[in-house]
Amino acid sequence: MRSQILRSVQSAARKSNYTRNYASAASPERKVTILGAAGGIGQSLSMLMKLNPLVSTLSLYDLAGTPGVAADVSHINTRAQVFGYAEDKELGKALEGSDVVIIPAGVPRKPGMTRDDLFNINAGIVKNLCKSVAQYCPNALVNMISNPVNSTVPIASEVFKKAGTYDPKRLFGVTTLDVVRAKTFYATKAGLPVEAVNVPVVGGHAGITILPLFSQAHPQANLSNADIEYLTKRTQDGGTEVVLAKAGKGSATLSMAYAGAIFADACLKGLNGVPDVVECSYVASTVTDLPFFASKVRLGKNGVEEIYGLGTLSEYEQEGLENLKAELKSSIDKGIEFANKE
Numbered sequence: 001m002r003s004q005i006l007r008s009v010q011s012a013a014r015k016s017n018y019t020r021n022y023a024s025a026a027s028p029e030r031k032v033t034i035l036g037a038a039g040g041i042g043q044s045l046s047m048l049m050k051l052n053p054l055v056s057t058l059s060l061y062d063l064a065g066t067p068g069v070a071a072d073v074s075h076i077n078t079r080a081q082v083f084g085y086a087e088d089k090e091l092g093k094a095l096e097g098s099d100v101v102i103i104p105a106g107v108p109r110k111p112g113m114t115r116d117d118l119f120n121i122n123a124g125i126v127k128n129l130c131k132s133v134a135q136y137c138p139n140a141l142v143n144m145i146s147n148p149v150n151s152t153v154p155i156a157s158e159v160f161k162k163a164g165t166y167d168p169k170r171l172f173g174v175t176t177l178d179v180v181r182a183k184t185f186y187a188t189k190a191g192l193p194v195e196a197v198n199v200p201v202v203g204g205h206a207g208i209t210i211l212p213l214f215s216q217a218h219p220q221a222n223l224s225n226a227d228i229e230y231l232t233k234r235t236q237d238g239g240t241e242v243v244l245a246k247a248g249k250g251s252a253t254l255s256m257a258y259a260g261a262i263f264a265d266a267c268l269k270g271l272n273g274v275p276d277v278v279e280c281s282y283v284a285s286t287v288t289d290l291p292f293f294a295s296k297v298r299l300g301k302n303g304v305e306e307i308y309g310l311g312t313l314s315e316y317e318q319e320g321l322e323n324l325k326a327e328l329k330s331s332i333d334k335g336i337e338f339a340n341k342e
């Protein structure tokens with residue numbers, strides 16, 4: 001009996017070694033670091049990245065609570081080796097050699113707040129973390145989740161410029177949750193299977209700066225103008241809908257972790273040379289006269305390989321585009337000014 005058990009354990013071990021070796025042979029070693037890993041988004045995102053076979057090292061950093069999250073996630077029997085880092089002095093080690101750095105560090109909204117109300121706290125957090133990114137993993141692709149994204153991405157760009165490491169192809173504001181919401185709401189309204197639906201979302205990541213392009217949704221459904229207006233507003237207010245429902249206990253964490261995992265996976269696929277990886281993201285851009293703008297981008301071995309134009313917009317979307325520019329510009333300027341203070 002004992003020898004039978006031993007044989008089956010040995011066979012399972014051989015199989016799991018096989019899986020591990022096979023996975024490493026099929027995809028290169030990739031280190032993903034999450035800054036803010038013990039938070040609402042961070043914990044679920046840590047789990048989802050542990051489930052991603054493209055990740056070989058998962059580095060989890062937070063100011064508090066990381067050892068517990070790292071120990072917990074590390075027991076999942078997937079490829080990635082998990083390391084937890086909890087103190088400021090360990091940040092360099094957490095970041096060293098990272099291919100992708102995901103940043104959900106910072107405070108979330110409470111009812112009645114705008115994303116811009118988070119600026120005073122989160123701008124400083126992002127600025128400091130980005131200084132370390134520039135120092136320890138200047139070539140990493142940075143996925144910025146911390147709000148207000150419209151300003152935190154410009155802050156990161158200025159920090160990297162000062163450090164002499166700025167590569168606009170490697171810095172991304174994560175706007176995937178807007179796309180996730182637009183797809184869900186559109187599919188529900190149109191009675192379509194959500195897996196078959198795609199909707200580009202452009203602009204920025206706050207209120208009216210979020211501009212879903214339902215005229216370019218696939219497949220096209222015959223929706224009324226009132227439906228399109230409803231869907232546009234619901235997508236723009238999606239974050240607030242969750243903030244209100246959580247009633248003081250934070251903002252979207254689970255759907256955001258899902259969206260963050262999709263975007264990080266797209267970055268990894270691009271790095272690994274998978275062709276035609278396209279996602280919407282808030283990046284340095286010449287698509288409009290604003291220096292940062294979210295639109296469809298193709299991801300590759302160096303990050304952004306191509307930024308797509310906006311295509312043909314409906315009259316309603318054209319109006320939305322004009323209306324968002326002033327707010328987005330002021331958020332960008334605010335970030336740039338903050339980063340250059342001191």
Ligand SMILES: NC(=O)C1=CN([C@@H]2O[C@H](COP(=O)(O)OP(=O)(O)OC[C@H]3O[C@@H](n4cnc5c(N)ncnc54)[C@H](O)[C@@H]3O)[C@@H](O)[C@H]2O)C=CC1
Nearest residue numbers: 036038039040041062063104105106107108145146147256
């Ligand atoms: N881009 C997007 O679509 C979305 C962005 N967010 C934003 O993501 C951020 C995080 O949200 P939650 O996870 O819900 O907040 P949370 O408060 O649950 O977690 C934030 C974590 O960041 C950590 N943290 C704070 N300062 C840090 C530092 N200097 N270094 C490392 N870790 C640090 C905290 O200890 C905490 O564990 C917020 O700014 C929120 O507005 C949220 C949802 C969607």
Ligand SMILES: O=C([O-])CC(=O)C(=O)O
Nearest residue numbers: 109177238239240251252
């Ligand atoms: O609304 C918030 O504060 C969090 C967020 O960015 C989102 O859920 O889209």
